[in-house]
Amino acid sequence: MKILFFTGKGGVGKSTMAAAAAWQLSRKSRVLIVSLDPAHNLGDIFGVALQDNKSRYADTLFLKEIDLQKLSREYLQREINVLSGTYKYLQTLNLDNYFSVLRYSPGIEEYALLTSIERTVNNETDFDYIIFDTPPTGLTLRFLALPRVTITWIDRLIQIRQKILEKRYTIHRIRGSLSNEETVLNYSEEDDDILKRLWKLNNNYQALNRILQGENCSIILVFNPDILSLKESLRLMEGLNDLYLPLRLLINNKVTEENIEMADHVEGNMKKMAKDVPIDRVSLSKTLLDGKNGKLYDIPEDITSNLL
Amino acid sequence: MNFSVFSFFRRFLSRFHESHREDAVALTIVEAEELENIFALLLLGSFVGLPSPPTFLAVELLPFMERELKILNRRAADAGDMLAEMCGTIGVD
Numbered sequence: 001m002k003i004l005f006f007t008g009k010g011g012v013g014k015s016t017m018a019a020a021a022a023w024q025l026s027r028k029s030r031v032l033i034v035s036l037d038p039a040h041n042l043g044d045i046f047g048v049a050l051q052d053n054k055s056r057y058a059d060t061l062f063l064k065e066i067d068l069q070k071l072s073r074e075y076l077q078r079e080i081n082v083l084s085g086t087y088k089y090l091q092t093l094n095l096d097n098y099f100s101v102l103r104y105s106p107g108i109e110e111y112a113l114l115t116s117i118e119r120t121v122n123n124e125t126d127f128d129y130i131i132f133d134t135p136p137t138g139l140t141l142r143f144l145a146l147p148r149v150t151i152t153w154i155d156r157l158i159q160i161r162q163k164i165l166e167k168r169y170t171i172h173r174i175r176g177s178l179s180n181e182e183t184v185l186n187y188s189e190e191d192d193d194i195l196k197r198l199w200k201l202n203n204n205y206q207a208l209n210r211i212l213q214g215e216n217c218s219i220i221l222v223f224n225p226d227i228l229s230l231k232e233s234l235r236l237m238e239g240l241n242d243l244y245l246p247l248r249l250l251i252n253n254k255v256t257e258e259n260i261e262m263a264d265h266v267e268g269n270m271k272k273m274a275k276d277v278p279i280d281r282v283s284l285s286k287t288l289l290d291g292k293n294g295k296l297y298d299i300p301e302d303i304t305s306n307l308l
Numbered sequence: 309m310n311f312s313v314f315s316f317f318r319r320f321l322s323r324f325h326e327s328h329r330e331d332a333v334a335l336t337i338v339e340a341e342e343l344e345n346i347f348a349l350l351l352l353g354s355f356v357g358l359p360s361p362p363t364f365l366a367v368e369l370l371p372f373m374e375r376e377l378k379i380l381n382r383r384a385a386d387a388g389d390m391l392a393e394m395c396g397t398i399g400v401d
Contacts, residue, residue, distance in 0.1 A: 167340035
């Protein structure tokens with residue numbers, strides 16, 4: 001199974017290119033296209049109304065839009081339940097519902113995005129291609145960086161936790177039991193809830209990082225022939241490079257006869273940064289401008305030759 | 309009468325041994341608590357303006373952090389007189 005992420009500045013045509021690639025690939029393979037962009041327009045491109053569930057567009061093409069708010073709510077509800085379980089006595093005072101404020105914690109959206117990718121990759125194993133249409137650059141880089149950042153933190157926290165347990169074990173050996181009527185103190189790694197949770201998180205993120213940096217994952221960067229798009233794409237390429245994420249294709253979208261010089265200039269600059277990455281050029285469809293093209297995903301250029 | 313010189317010495321030695329063990333372990337207890345304090349501070353550092361890990365990591369571990377939070381709180385209260393506490397622990401009068 002191959003995983004493709006379509007990224008780029010807002011408005012460059014990421015969703016359209018992702019949809020076009022999905023349509024072209026679905027002629028020979030089973031494809032699932034997933035929109036992670038909070039401003040969903042996958043349904044608009046294919047002209048269907050999409051729910052959070054997977055819907056079938058053709059025999060080999062399935063579409064899905066992820067509801068980030070719903071995912072964030074679900075995740076926090078789980079945590080709130082654990083907290084409320086620990087502090088059950090607050091129910092007698094009817095104060096337990098105050099934990100619900102956690103739902104406004106910053107950073108939860110990126111986490112929800114990452115979780116949805118992880119779930120999709122793990123559950124949808126009968127597809128040959130999973131295509132993710134990502135949100136604009138800033139959020140995309142943040143959530144792609146999340147596994148590495150998190151692993152670094154988890155590693156350090158595990159080290160400290162192990163040190164704590166080591167000290168507790170020493171105390172236990174010299175003085176006997178650590179626990180009293182009020183508190184139970186564990187000294188073995190298998191009994192410590194915090195360490196167990198940290199190990200579990202660490203395994204999840206390592207697995208996800210392996211998928212993202214692996215052979216079967218590709219990042220496709222879509223850009224337009226203009227200076228703003230070039231600058232942001234260069235920043236995005238730098239970010240991907242820092243995270244060791246595999247950029248495999250550049251798509252220069254919306255090229256016309258009028259902006260062809262600018263298209264060459266932008267491509268030249270992109271090439272300097274990513275020498276071995278192929279560039280596909282997609283011209284701005286005249287029928288699209290007329291508003292007559294009903295199938296936005298059906299473009300004449302083949303953008304899949306470098307993705308197979 | 310149950311009292312004998314032998315049992316007196318046995319009790320004396322056992323208390324003597326116990327007090328030495330307490331002395332030996334006192335510093336380790338402080339160290340362990342300090343580490344727990346650091347752990348809580350790193351994880352929940354955003355409360356005092358430290359760079360914090362991704363929020364969800366703190367949220368994930370929060371339900372198990374009651375003891376660490378108590379220590380964090382106590383350490384914050386004792387922070388003004390930490391030198392005296394350290395001196396007390398290592399036996400400097």
